[in-house]
Amino acid sequence: MIADLGLVVGLVLLIVLALRGVNILLAVLVSVLVIGVANNIPIQDIFLKHFPFGPSGAFSFAGNFLLLFLCGGLFGRIMATSHAAQGVAVGIIERLGQKRALLIAMLVCALLTYGGVVVFVVMFTMYPIGVTLMRTANIPRRLYAAAIALGAGTFTMTALPGTPSIHNVIAARSLSTDLFAGGWYGVFAGAVMAVLGMWYLQWQWQRARQRGENYVANEKDHQMAALAPRPDQSMPSLWMSLLPIFVVLGTIVLPRVLEMSGVQSVWQDFANQQPVLWASFALIVGSLLCFILFRPVRKQFVTAAGKGVDDALLPLINTAAVIGFGGVVIQTEGFHAFAAWLLALEIPTLMSVFVSANLISGVTASASGGLQIFMSSLAPAYLESGIAPELLHRIANLAAGGLDxxxxxxxxxxxxxxxxxxxxxxxxxxxxxxxLIPMIAALLAVITALILV
Structure with a gap:
């Protein structure tokens, strides 16, 4: 009883501390202490074994994925320093017009994140440009924030195949699949997320206009507007700006293309067996292309690279902390009882995957953290039940992107x-x-798979 109560208190404590703005690492350390003590786990095992070095340990995760985070941070910062990220935004604005501001925000964020640019870099890129868009189109700031979230944190993160996102790589590494596993289910779910999400935002914008709700600037807007590209500032063309993203995605897809064409290459086996290294290599190739194409980044490449490393470290530490939290949780009897309950549910196995991955991601408030915990603790049982690794890869990814x-x-x-x-x-x-919409999309993908498989 005390053990289960401690588990619940620790989970609630983590959520409350995070909502109050407490540093996630501190919140995790306090929470795992409560859970560990309540479950009679020796303190030395909590902080020196399960949290740092267990199968779902913080340092275990950080060591395995450090290179990918660093390369993602490097590519994102170099895209920003070279003005290529801004060039994508400005180019799409010129073609679609500022009145389509919500669609522009979603498309630009989606293109950048699908190509491997770190989410936080995308936010900092789109917000200064967005001030002008919001002012011109008279869009409430809450809706523009939701458009950024839709483009940067949904279908390109978990659904679309081939992306070098950490979620896609976690599943590929854990299941020995490639980054395109379950691709058609991902494309279907991604389309549902994009279409339903944009429909909702446009509907809310129409309702806001009817209510007389307008754009209202705040101090943050004035600060960020100064960082937006000036009208006289030279920007790379849209296609030139997109070229590094295409090269990253092309590098990732190359082994699959060679395999489909019947060509045998040692690179194919390497890409399939080492998804972390191959995705990292693709991001490095994209960064080097930026260095070659764009003069601004050549002048400050070392500085930009250093900032890219800084951009990567905080997300890496935060994600690792959440995963270390899970590393302690999975040592408790309460978690094992919960896992056994999930596996024993009288529902289709794929539906059980949907439920379990969602719940774990919801507890950790992290799709990548929840997915890593799911892969280390529950995925083996689902594989033994007969689910194909490629299907489990994509469905678990989609489910992890719901309650996160x-x-x-x-x-x-x-x-x-x-x-x-x-x-x-x-x-x-x-x-x-x-x-809500990603959960609907994931559920539709599950139903489709149950019909087709």
Whole structure:
């Protein structure tokens, strides 16, 4: 009884501390102490074994994925320093017009994140440009924040095949699949997320106009507007700006193309067996192409690279901390009872995957953290039940991208803080496009798979 109560108290404590803005690493350390003590786990095992070095340990995860985070941070920062990221945004604005501001925000964020640019870099790229878009189109700031969340944190993160996102790589590494596993289910679910999400935002924008709700600037807007590209500032063309992203994706897809064409190459086996290294290599190739193409980044490449490393470290530490939290949780009897209950549910196995991955991601408020814990603790049992690794890869990815965006999510808090918004002002719309609609899309993918398999 005390053990189960301690587990619940520890989970609630983590959520409450995160919502109050406490550093996630501190919140995790306090929470795992409560859970460990309540479950009679020796303190030395909590902090020197299960949390840092267990199968779901913080340092175990950080060591395995450090290179990918660093290369992602490097590519994102170099895209920003070279003005290529801004070039994508400006180019799409010129073609679609500022009145389509919500669609522009979603498309630009989706293109950048699908190509491997770190989510936080995308937020900082789109917000300064977005001030002008919001002002011109008279869009409430809460809806623009939701459009950024839709483009940067949903279908390109978990659904679309081939992306070098950490979620895609975690599943590939754990299941010995490639980054395109379950691709058609991902494309289907991604289309559902994009279409339903944009429909919802446009509908809310129409309702806002009818209510007389307008764009209202705040101090954050004035600060960030100064960082937006000036009208006289030279920007790379849209296609030139997109070229590094295409090269990253092309490098990732090359082994699959060679395999489909019947060509045998040692690179194919390497790419399939080492998804972390291959995705990292693709991001490095994209960074080097930026160095070659764009003069601004050549002048400050070393500085930009250093900032890229800084961009990578905080997300890596935060994600690792959440996974270390899971490393302690899975040592408890309560978790094993919970896992046994999930596996014994009288529902189709794929539906059980949907439920379990969602719940774990919801508790940790992290799709990557929840997915890593799911893969290390529950995935083997699902594989033994007969689910194909490629299908488990994609369905688990989709499910992990549902409840991960609850109010205590680090990405949600970062976006709201960046734009000077509160949960009360903006979270409802973010919830719809990053929780409700992704769960609907994942559920539809599960139903489709149950019909076809």
């Amino acid at each position: 965006s609850l109010p205590h999510s680090g990405a949600v808090i970062a976006l709201l803080t960046l734009m000077g918004l509160t949960h009360k002002e903006a979270y409802r719309d973010i919830f719809v496009v990053t929780v």
